[in-house]
Amino acid sequence: MTVAPRDFADEIGDSAIVAAIHSAKPVRLVRASPYSWRDPATIPPRPWVYGRWFLRGTVACVVAPGGSGKSTMLAGTALALASGQDFLGKKVWEGPKRVWLWNLEDDMDELSRSIQAAAIHHDLTPDDVAGRLFVDSGMEGAGLCTAVETDGQFRLLEPIYEALTAEIERRRIDVLIVDPFVSSHEVEENANSKIDKIAKAWGRVAKAANCVVVLVHHTSKAGSADVTAMSARGAVALINAARSTLVLNRMTDEQAQELGITPEQRGRYVSVADDKHNRAPAEKADWYELIGVDLGNAVDHRPGDSIAVAAPWTLPDPFDDVTVEHLEQVKTLIDSGEWRESPQSPQWAGYAVAKVLGLNADSKSDKGRIKSLLRQWVSNGALKVDRREDKSRQVRPYIVVGRRADA
Incomplete structure (x- = not known):
């Protein structure tokens, strides 16, 4: 079946269409603007x-x-x-x-x-x-x-x-x-x-x-x-x-x-x-x-x-007053024993750090600083984490001396 085309002029009237056309907002031309190259020195700094x-x-x-x-x-x-x-x-x-x-x-x-x-x-x-x-x-x-x-x-x-x-x-x-x-x-x-x-x-x-x-x-x-x-x-x-x-x-x-x-x-x-x-x-x-x-x-x-x-x-630096000599003493102590990574262990490596620096590893404030020091020394290679069996044949992480000596 063929559908006859609709004639909107017949449906709504020629005058209504003309009025609608004249009342429509004018279309604004949209144009892209070429960029004008500028000397960077002439651009005002942000205020x-x-x-x-x-x-x-x-x-x-x-x-x-x-x-x-x-x-x-x-x-x-x-x-x-x-x-x-x-x-x-x-x-x-x-x-x-x-x-x-x-x-x-x-x-x-x-x-x-x-x-x-x-x-x-x-x-x-x-x-x-x-x-x-x-x-x-x-x-x-x-x-x-x-x-x-x-x-x-x-x-x-x-x-x-x-x-x-x-x-x-x-x-x-x-x-x-x-x-x-x-x-x-x-x-x-x-x-x-x-x-x-x-x-x-x-x-x-x-x-x-x-x-x-x-x-x-x-x-x-x-x-x-x-x-x-x-x-x-x-x-x-x-x-x-x-x-x-x-x-x-x-x-x-x-x-x-x-x-x-x-x-x-x-x-x-x-x-x-x-x-x-x-x-x-x-x-x-x-x-x-x-x-x-x-x-x-x-x-x-x-x-x-x-x-x-x-x-x-100023945010304090955990390494304030900590010298390379302190690190060498810590490494010597670490190298002479078995020191665990876990702060819960009675053999925690933090006790070695505390002994060298005169800190209290059981104090909340000193313990946090000691953790930061160990973390940084492990990060830069002065110390490292070695996973190995303990006396009970359980694999646990230990802190051992690394290759580099910089604090």
Whole structure:
């Protein structure tokens, strides 16, 4: 059976077709642009503001679990930027910056404690930050909401973004820190498409106002023990939209043991790394020690406050004070007996190391350091692992002298 062709002009009318044609949007020509070769020396360098962490015109994220020293780090960072001083180990490029710290979960008293404690520790005066530090608290009326969901309808509050851009430009703000991000909107935080729109709206603010927008974010429960960029709570769209993602990690028990740090001291040490693209190993991260600073605000019989302040800290090297002569003594001792690889064995090779270095192999802190030393010496060939039968004819790993003698 032959089907007659349909004549749409007859079905909907010539006038409707003509109207549809005239109302259609014009087609934009798509053309590829030839690349214009440039002298590399003429390309402007990236406009970094703070080390290689904050880049002007972009959004940065800070991801941290509760109790990791996040507020302490932010207070110190704000003061470093506003004073133009590199006391946290990051370069403040082209002099002091104007910083707006907008905290949505702490009151002004708490914010002031952190700021003033850091100022005491780093020996700052009001003149060092005069006119360059701006602080607002959501707990005291300075709330912030940039997006809402009403009756299931998502809506960016564009007038808020416009007002933010205008105020950043009016105050000539270089860095805006919003802490925490989750309190700056009223949208389901697991909705990727919506969080993506919010993050990109912040990106437009950063671009239009030529500033850095730092969005501080909490971790999920699953990410609280070992934080990476993917530990961020809710939608991954926020992390994907950010130029950099700084992650804060408290020192683990295993790290503390290897470094000879007691469990009581472990909580004082925090690492910060940019985890946007590649996870930084512990030794490549920036490490900070949280130091208690007395505010001197005791009243009558009420004690004053001791507030944590972040200070740069160098990761100890297990080989500090360990010489080639020490290694030769260890090798001599190893060569004269039967030494097991397992720390559970009473014949553990670590006891030989402890004897030479004057350490206590049964102490948690010294044991961790001894393990690090043995691991490195086996890695570089000074010692090696030899699997052989013990007296019970069980094959077990022993530590024996290797071929090379370098520490």
